[in-house]
Amino acid sequence: MDYKTCNRCNNSFPATSEYFYVNDKNKKDGLYPYCKSCAIKKAKVRNIEFSEDIKDKSQIKRYKNRGIKPPFSYMGNKYYMFSEIYKCLPDKINTFVDVMCGSGMVGSNITANKIILNDIDKNMIECLREMYLVDNFVKRTKEIRITCLDEYKNGIIEFNKAKDIILFYVLVQYAYNQSPQYNKSGLFNAPYMNNKCYLNNYLLKRINDFSKMIKEKDIEFTNNDYKYFYDYHFKENDFVFIDPPYTGTCASYNFKWGDNDDKELCLFLDYLDGVGVKFMMINSGNNKIICEWGEKYNMMVVGKSKYKTTNKNGTDSFEIMIRNY
Numbered sequence: 001m002d003y004k005t006c007n008r009c010n011n012s013f014p015a016t017s018e019y020f021y022v023n024d025k026n027k028k029d030g031l032y033p034y035c036k037s038c039a040i041k042k043a044k045v046r047n048i049e050f051s052e053d054i055k056d057k058s059q060i061k062r063y064k065n066r067g068i069k070p071p072f073s074y075m076g077n078k079y080y081m082f083s084e085i086y087k088c089l090p091d092k093i094n095t096f097v098d099v100m101c102g103s104g105m106v107g108s109n110i111t112a113n114k115i116i117l118n119d120i121d122k123n124m125i126e127c128l129r130e131m132y133l134v135d136n137f138v139k140r141t142k143e144i145r146i147t148c149l150d151e152y153k154n155g156i157i158e159f160n161k162a163k164d165i166i167l168f169y170v171l172v173q174y175a176y177n178q179s180p181q182y183n184k185s186g187l188f189n190a191p192y193m194n195n196k197c198y199l200n201n202y203l204l205k206r207i208n209d210f211s212k213m214i215k216e217k218d219i220e221f222t223n224n225d226y227k228y229f230y231d232y233h234f235k236e237n238d239f240v241f242i243d244p245p246y247t248g249t250c251a252s253y254n255f256k257w258g259d260n261d262d263k264e265l266c267l268f269l270d271y272l273d274g275v276g277v278k279f280m281m282i283n284s285g286n287n288k289i290i291c292e293w294g295e296k297y298n299m300m301v302v303g304k305s306k307y308k309t310t311n312k313n314g315t316d317s318f319e320i321m322i323r324n325y
Helices: 036-045 057-064 079-087 122-133 137-142 149-162 165-174 201-215 226-230 259-274 288-294
Strands: 003-005 012-014 020-022 031-035 095-098 114-118 219-222 239-242 278-284 298-308 316-323
Touching: 020 036, 031 036, 079 278, 079 298, 079 316, 114 122, 114 226, 122 165, 122 201, 122 219, 137 165, 137 201, 149 165, 226 259, 239 259, 259 278, 259 288, 278 288, 288 316
Parallel strands: 095 114, 095 239, 114 219, 239 278
Antiparallel strands: 003 012, 020 031, 278 316, 298 316
């Protein structure tokens, strides 16, 4: 009988599926490099609950899920870390509530009985709802042409009057960092990005792929402050995901969010924990308030952030995941 040495504990075991998980990509012996015991320990360190029944790669597909990119390219969407988020979700989810959904990246890619995409930005929610309800979003998008700063400015004036949500989507693609920005009166006023636009065939395909995916799901779109969910009637296996603005980082939509907002958000998450609702939050690991509060929950680093902190040193930021399960 052939024996195989575990790369983690250095112990030798019979090279069979009784001691090692099957790995079809390993052409040498068809097995993973770690013994089953070490594979499970390694997974638990990363806060992943592997089952003893795992036999092959098809049963761990969920841990490699990257999701479908949303048709918004701005800095805050979580496509780059979705696989980390997805593999740490509970096995059973009734209603998935994405409280600050932004581009809808996370909530729309989740499998659940029902999904709620909520955001305080009404235009973003209306845009996602339009992609969900209509079949000619791409066609209508291609009918709007912006080729210079003057046309962009005219588009802003037209949108702020008529609130054409297709025009809003096009304007965002020409806006700085593809990020919707508003003045104190709530009017769209994002600066122009010097005719650099991502409104190309690749992005149009992303719209089609994203729209096709969300049409297959039961999704409710809501435009509320997160505190609305204090009064929401949560049921068994409901789940809350929250990706708030990061205090002290450089994205434009983060500047209006500060320490007091972080403290109030922590109280909301404590409330969810108190009523038995599972939650997951992604935030900046440089945020002292969040990190100190998160010590009582399950907190882990999930990677380097796209953001820079706003101090003069421009310190690199890293992101953390906090869960109450």
